[in-house]
Amino acid sequence: MRTAYTADQIRGAEHELMARLPEGTLMQRAATGLAAVCADLLGRVYGKRVVLLVGSGDNGGDALYAGERLARRGAWVGAVLAGSKTHEAGLAALMRAGGRVVERDALERADLIVDGLVGIGASGALREPYRALVEEANAARGPIVAVDVPSGVDAGSGRVEGPAVRARVTVTMGAYKTGLLVDPGAEHAGTVELVDIGLGAHLPDPDVAALTGADVDVLLPRPGNESDKYRRGVLGVAAGSDTFTGAAVLAVGGALRAGAGMVRYAGPGAPVAQVRAHWPEAVVTELERPSIDDVGRVQAWVLGPGLGTGDWAHEVAAQVLASSVPVLIDADALTLVARDRGLLRRPAPVLITPHAGELARLIRADRDDIEAARLEHARRAAAELGVTVLLKGSTTVVAEESRPVRVNVTGTSWLATGGTGDVLAGVAGALLAQGLSCYDAASCGAFLHGLAGRRAAEGAPLTAADVATAVPAAIRAVTGGGRLS
Ligand SMILES: NC(=O)C1=CN([C@@H]2O[C@H](COP(=O)(O)OP(=O)(O)OC[C@H]3O[C@@H](n4cnc5c(N)ncnc54)[C@H](O)[C@@H]3O)[C@@H](O)[C@H]2O)[C@@H](O)CC1
Numbered sequence: 001m002r003t004a005y006t007a008d009q010i011r012g013a014e015h016e017l018m019a020r021l022p023e024g025t026l027m028q029r030a031a032t033g034l035a036a037v038c039a040d041l042l043g044r045v046y047g048k049r050v051v052l053l054v055g056s057g058d059n060g061g062d063a064l065y066a067g068e069r070l071a072r073r074g075a076w077v078g079a080v081l082a083g084s085k086t087h088e089a090g091l092a093a094l095m096r097a098g099g100r101v102v103e104r105d106a107l108e109r110a111d112l113i114v115d116g117l118v119g120i121g122a123s124g125a126l127r128e129p130y131r132a133l134v135e136e137a138n139a140a141r142g143p144i145v146a147v148d149v150p151s152g153v154d155a156g157s158g159r160v161e162g163p164a165v166r167a168r169v170t171v172t173m174g175a176y177k178t179g180l181l182v183d184p185g186a187e188h189a190g191t192v193e194l195v196d197i198g199l200g201a202h203l204p205d206p207d208v209a210a211l212t213g214a215d216v217d218v219l220l221p222r223p224g225n226e227s228d229k230y231r232r233g234v235l236g237v238a239a240g241s242d243t244f245t246g247a248a249v250l251a252v253g254g255a256l257r258a259g260a261g262m263v264r265y266a267g268p269g270a271p272v273a274q275v276r277a278h279w280p281e282a283v284v285t286e287l288e289r290p291s292i293d294d295v296g297r298v299q300a301w302v303l304g305p306g307l308g309t310g311d312w313a314h315e316v317a318a319q320v321l322a323s324s325v326p327v328l329i330d331a332d333a334l335t336l337v338a339r340d341r342g343l344l345r346r347p348a349p350v351l352i353t354p355h356a357g358e359l360a361r362l363i364r365a366d367r368d369d370i371e372a373a374r375l376e377h378a379r380r381a382a383a384e385l386g387v388t389v390l391l392k393g394s395t396t397v398v399a400e401e402s403r404p405v406r407v408n409v410t411g412t413s414w415l416a417t418g419g420t421g422d423v424l425a426g427v428a429g430a431l432l433a434q435g436l437s438c439y440d441a442a443s444c445g446a447f448l449h450g451l452a453g454r455r456a457a458e459g460a461p462l463t464a465a466d467v468a469t470a471v472p473a474a475i476r477a478v479t480g481g482g483r484l485s
């Protein structure tokens with residue numbers, strides 16, 4: 001599990017640790033790690049031009065001491081002093097090693113830029129002259145190494161207001177910051193390298209966590225010798241309408257590929273014909289009227305993809321939600337529950353899988369605000385609605401009250417295409433039917449779906465059906481130690 005923390009949590013841990021160590025120890029550890037990453041990126045250090053962007057706090061101090069180390073290895077190191085004050089001891093150390101203070105035009109010719117403007121001490125959007133410097137650094141040809149967090153990214157949330165550094169690598173000190181795992185911050189951070197400065201024992205429970213392949217391997221249900229199709233988990237899928245048939249096919253496909261013992265599909269005539277044609281494995285019930293009485297026993301339901309939002313759909317949704325098994329609510333069913341929140345009052349668990357627009361309707365928030373602060377809104381929705389929330393998007397996050405938010409790190413932007421959400425509903429639904437909790441089914445489902453997306457894309461466009469097809473390969477990769485990229 002990769003865990004991440006807010007700026008306040010990190011600061012608290014640093015205070016505890018600093019009290020036990022000689023002054024300056026942590027900064028020296030940070031600078032050593034930072035210089036090593038810079039040296040790796042430069043290849044040969046001798047003769048290279050390194051420009052440090054130095055702000056007024058300790059983030060600038062880290063950059064100056066790393067600059068000192070690179071200067072001692074023969075690099076030309078220039079510091080642009082951007083703050084109203086400068087870490088004096090760090091600057092003196094750089095000067096003794098042969099470094100110099102330079103003007104901002106040095107950025108143009110830099111082989112490497114070190115962003116030490118602000119770290120966890122930042123508040124709000126960057127002020128001048130930092131803003132302009134960040135824009136110049138982003139436009140320069142040399143790659144940027146961000147110290148601790150890319151300046152302009154909020155360490156605690158990943159929120160970006162105004163200009164922010166786009167780093168090749170972010171060297172983060174002591175522990176991951178939440179903003180490095182959540183977009184748009186994650187996208188600005190590039191590759192994240194963690195420098196161990198000894199914080200470990202002092203860290204509290206994490207703010208957010210990201211599953212790794214090994215975690216998913218442990219959580220994934222596997223058929224044992226005793227398993228039969230019923231015991232492996234039967235998933236009901238109430239999806240599709242005469243207008244939208246494809247969503248039903250894709251949700252059933254995702255569920256079958258993710259290991260449901262059996263999928264029982266229920267819907268009207270047109271999607272029934274499509275599901276039968278694509279998936280002879282599914283047990284299909286054609287609904288003459290909006291009733292699920294004849295569908296048979298299931299251990300969980302997926303409700304909503306392509307279902308429509310009229311009276312028929314509302315009746316099907318009400319019946320599925322009146323059952324005593326976990327329900328995953330997606331797509332059109334989210335519109336139905338946004339109109340009639342009373343549907344969510346039920347004794348069994350609920351997992352909702354909205355994108356930002358659907359969540360906006362559910363919690364009456366603004367879509368752009370949700371995109372900018374995904375964590376905050378997913379948490380709020382989980383608390384307000386009393387459900388588990390999987391918020392889809394550039395970084396998929398899973399929130400449930402009293403648990404760390406799980407963020408998914410496997411996706412690819414190629415997944416932003418029609419129908420992939422239906423596949424995700426099927427995958428997560430299959431995991432629910434196999435007995436995982438909403439929290440684990442959502443986070444493992446997102447992980448496998450993201451990995452399947454990467455496999456299906458390989459750097460080129462994909463279709464939702466390709467993603468479903470790639471789910472078994474993704475499962476194999478986490479359970480058999482296959483490649484996870
Ligand atoms: N505390 C510690 O023990 C350690 C701290 N380390 C480094 O120290 C950093 C934190 O240092 P600080 O607490 O000094 O804070 P920062 O260096 O992150 O920033 C604080 C400074 O930035 C200015 N500032 C804040 N918001 C701004 C904005 N929007 N626009 C422009 N200027 C802004 C403030 O006026 C203040 O002078 C960490 O991110 C890390 O890089 C590391 O050396 C590891 C050890």
Ligand SMILES: [K+]
Nearest residue numbers: 118147149151
């Ligand atoms: K920084």
